[in-house]
Amino acid sequence: MIIKDVKLLDENFQVRDRMNVVVEDGKYLSITKGMPDPEGREVIDGRSKFMMPAFYNTHCHVPMTLLRGYGEGLPLQRWLQERIFPFEAKFSPQYKYWGAKLGALELIKSGCVSITDMYFDLVDYGRALYEAGMKANLGNGLVTFDEDASYFEDNSYKDTMKLIQWIRDNETENDGRIKADVSVHSEYANKEKALREAFAFAADERLIVQAHISETKTEHEECKERHGMTPVAYFEKLGAFRSPVVAAHCVWLEDEDIDIMTAGGAFMSHNPSSNLKLGSGIAPVRKYANKGMRITIGTDGASSNNNLNMLEEVNLAALLCRGQSLDANALTAADMVKAATRDGALAQGRTDCGLIKEGFRADFIVFDLDKEHLTPDYDTLANIVFSAQSSDICMTVCDGEVICKDGEALFIDEEETIAKAAESFKKVLESL
Ligand SMILES: [Zn+2]
Incomplete structure (x- = not known):
């Protein structure tokens, strides 16, 4: 996969414009200004998008x-x-x-x-x-x-x-x-x-x-x-x-x-x-x-x-x-x-995760910047922290695999999950 012409958060947490990121075998292969040879890879248009490391939630009882x-x-x-x-x-x-x-x-x-x-x-x-x-x-x-x-x-x-x-x-x-x-x-x-x-x-x-x-x-x-x-x-x-x-x-x-x-x-x-x-x-x-x-x-x-x-x-x-x-x-x-x-x-002991850096595991998210509340895109990180909504996230990638795209989970049957979860709650209540 190549994300082409994308604005991204680099390994020093600086925002960089118009970068090209190649992901291969679950990792970042290259992050460059120039466009690499696609070599039959899927190319994703990164214009009007912002790519940053995905989130690692350190306390939950899911x-x-x-x-x-x-x-x-x-x-x-x-x-x-x-x-x-x-x-x-x-x-x-x-x-x-x-x-x-x-x-x-x-x-x-x-x-x-x-x-x-x-x-x-x-x-x-x-x-x-x-x-x-x-x-x-x-x-x-x-x-x-x-x-x-x-x-x-x-x-x-x-x-x-x-x-x-x-x-x-x-x-x-x-x-x-x-x-x-x-x-x-x-x-x-x-x-x-x-x-x-x-x-x-x-x-x-x-x-x-x-x-x-x-x-x-x-x-x-x-x-x-x-x-x-x-x-x-x-x-x-x-x-x-x-x-x-x-x-x-x-x-x-x-x-x-x-x-x-x-x-x-x-x-x-x-x-x-x-x-x-x-x-x-x-x-x-x-x-x-x-x-x-x-x-x-x-x-x-x-x-x-x-x-x-x-x-x-x-x-x-x-x-x-x-x-x-x-x-x-x-x-x-x-x-x-x-x-x-x-x-x-x-x-989490994941030393090769959490940065957009060559050789690291490709865990990242992509925001769609074409939104009224993210315009103008003058200070991108301030927009992300103080203005963005999670519905602006158009892609979630874990180990180089797209697991959520345009708000749709790719490996979860949403309808079934919501129905089963609601039914499970009801069954527990009935048994009390
Ligand atoms: Zn707790």
Whole structure:
């Protein structure tokens, strides 16, 4: 494939005009000013288009699309006890598959090719993402309420091992698209022994650790009462930061937490919609970034967002950062786009993704610039962050494969997926 005469975001996050990009075997073969010999390749007209790396969403619970709008307005504990836990007890692997496929539709239409996801029945719902042509880092979030519980006897471990086996069995075809992470729900939903074991397992197997950290002020303060230290310090004590960590939310980090996260090379997943909707607060990302912490962006699940639109999340993150820091250039449009693309890919251990660069995997999106709200095209990145809508994305490409074109998913039967998802939700409700 050749994208001809296209405006693009280069590897230094600079906008460049009239470039020609050759994609071959899933990677960028060349990115040049001059038009290369087409050699029988499909040529796509890139005029009035903008090409940039696709989004990597670093915190999601994708099957929870089926819980969208279920239990609105309840405080966290009542929401969990009265709504989420009873629902999840009846949430079969097949229903999760349809929930994940519904989520995949939303994700790829809004330019996301890869998610870091925490849920259960990883192989079952991971298959929906895989079939959609996406990538994912999947982890079964450990929850332990018993002091003596062992990670190695928990379903979190067993489910992760099942996924690792699936990845081994499908090594060639999968080609690193689906990955296994070690996922622990949070400090407050676990006991020390199981956490230590999970972190040791992650370090031994060189796996990424996913966790919710300091999402609410209450959770943060209660951890200090329980353990005499913050959630980040507690996780460090238990060995979490021997592995690369992707920490979701991080609304209430203290100065030492930032130092630990930065020294450990951890990534924060900034989830602004969810944090606002659940009344958790606004994470001070400019302060974190200034201290060298690596910021990425995630939607969180559809039960607390309520959609999976990464472009909307980038827009909100940029606005909040400026409003909170009283600085109109607190983090630039390019900083925000980098957080949602390259840094997200790095948080998923995808070192050859997230940049339009020769030799890198071709994960990209194309915006149609011929829109009233994108005219004039004077500052393209500002238009993308502050004005563009996800419906302006006319192409989503993962590993060189077009997975969504002109708003239509190419590997998902949309009508069937929407019908099955709605039916799955209805069946769970009827069984309660
Ligand atoms: Zn979450």
